Amino acid sequence: MRSTRIPLALLGLLVLVAVLLRAGLTRAFVDDLFSNEIPRPIQLRVWDWWSPAGNEEYGQYFDAIEKTFEAQNPDIDIVYQIVPFGNYVQKLSTALVGSTPPDVFQSSVYWAEGFHQRGMLRPLDDLLALNAAAPPPERVTEEMFLPSAWQHNQAADGTVFGVPQIIDAQCLLWNLDILAEAAAADEEIRALFARHEDGSIDYQHLRFDAVTDWEHFRRITRKLTRRAADGTVEQAGFVINAYGGGAGMFSPWLAANGGRYQDAAGTRALFGEAAGIEAMRFMGRLYWQDKVCPPFRRQISDSELFQERKVACMVAGTWSGKDIIRNTLGWDHFAKTAFPPGPQGTGQKTVTWGNMLVVTRRCENVEAAWRYIQFVCSLEGNMLRSKILGYNGPRRDFYDTEQWQKAMAERPYLSNVKQICLVGDKLRHTEIIAVNHQVNPVIETLLLRFPEIEAGTGPHASVSAALKEAERNANGVFRRYNEQVARWLAAREQN
């Protein structure tokens, strides 16, 4: 008896291990086991970092996309895999040389150009040419998108490697409670608000071009700053985060002053020129001379201060309204504008980026992948994202829909979003993390020790010298990166 027990137990164990291995311990396998559905012939693997674990709305969004798309495409089974943003590049790069790469994935503008240059993405030009005849709501060609959204998805030679699924822009976010209070006694602040048709002040909306230039911005933030008897800032007109965040804020002010962070080909940094020096000194003066900001604190974010109503204006993203409403349990009395022009600027400006859907070079069913992209990036896909996630879309026709008009009526802070997105310059795009590693600490030092540097006693001889040093180092990153791109190209040609 005992002699048969052991082999039977071993056999049982073997079967269990085989089942677990086959299952990959996935819920999908268990679901399949008990499902009556006929298996679909095409399985489309889609990667994203929008995780339902962090925001349940992403789960609802993916469910809606999957349900609608699979109903329209009965031969395709979408399998979503959520990968954390911080590990995306490593995991994706590993998957692309491994055996289970995704077919389609959302790519941040941080990495898209690099993935293309590594030869990991399939060019989409031929598919876009075929799509040109589709009805407008289903068309995903260039003319259907805001120009500022169609900037990050192509190489210097014009090859298109992605289709934008969102558009993000940096903007100035204003606390309308603080502004309305100050407007009661100040004509200049009152003039920032839009007017109703009868000429009365519309306290729900700011004019898109409310702030005319940097001097105007300085005056307004000074007026909105309230100090205690000992001089400490009780209510700040503006907030600057020196620790890393300050470097991010530098880009839109630079754009507003007519400057560019880098050239389009990714060979040269340009932020150390006159426009950049002026932008940097403008930020430094706001903090140190005008004293309109709360003290630099690493542990307290700008948005925390804004949500606590301690700050009248902060730099945020066009996507940020919904988060603020959620975190403040319903407060939505704020408005967005672009950045006012600096001395060398020509109008309201900002920087924009459009994260995109891309097809991997190793995608096994390009036709199915393209159908998915067409759906997600169509007007219908944009509307779903707007409805569930509250995002504005990168498509032109999105802004003509009733749904968007209704959203603007319900949430007035959305009213300037389209105009903000339209005036966006392209965000820096070449080797962003490596460039940040070189440049951000310099900007951090410039903000933290601005008075010493201006006086010539700081760790840099001047603002100009500091930015030139950062520019040189960024150029080193670009040079090495372009050498690496040449090596990738050579390797691909050899293969």
Add this chain to the structure above:
Amino acid sequence: MHGLVPYLYIAPAFAVTIVFSFVSMGISFWASLHHYDAFAGAAEFAGLGNYRRALFADDSYFWLSLKNTAIYSAMSVVGVLLTALPLAILCQKARRYQALFRTLYFLPSITPGVVLALVFYHIFGVWGQLLDNAWTSLPALALLGVWSGAGYNMVIFLAGLTEIPRDFYEAAEIDGAGRWHQFRHITIPLLRNTLVFVMVMTIISSFQVFTSVYIMTQGGPERSTEVIAYTIFINAFAVAGQMGYASALAWLLFAVVFVFVFIQMRVFRSRRIYDE
């Protein structure tokens, strides 16, 4: 055949060590001599170019990060010795609840570094913005390192202390030696090997400090906490095609730690004490 049995027993562990330590070290050294991209697979021989760049290029942060790491390491070694040894002596003297104290002090050592870093990130923020200032941020990180390592080293010291025969102290007491003299002439000399072990391990681990920097400061403010492991990480995983350069940095770090430890071992070489 019998002679082979012991080798067969150690073969699995030996194979794992060979593959995951020495082979990977070999690959890393090979990578350090190439322009290497781990994902694209393309490699081009660079000779000593990566080492030259690390040591002499204008935009290299090797020397700065080495200086920061050395300062961090010095603070950690001093901090650990000044906390773990007194804690061990106090713990040894505790007549009741010794096991409880040992457990409490040991707990930080088994708490994940990320959790500790997040907790201390907020503590330092509340306690006066230690991470906001270039002068205080590195000592603040070292404080976290000492706090999390003290318990583990206390246990090592405690083991060393229990090895010292009581007879020595009794004889010293009869001869009229006070507490300080007993500590100075009995405890410290007989703990020499433990001291060397703790110092070597603390130096090695502090030269590899990464988690707290990554979570709490990202090398800032003003690069004051940019340590060498962080520089290696950024180049290896955040910059395209710089794995070779990052490997060169790692080998330079290995060389520095090796020299440090070698000198330390020579200076504090084990000696026979009091039993000749």
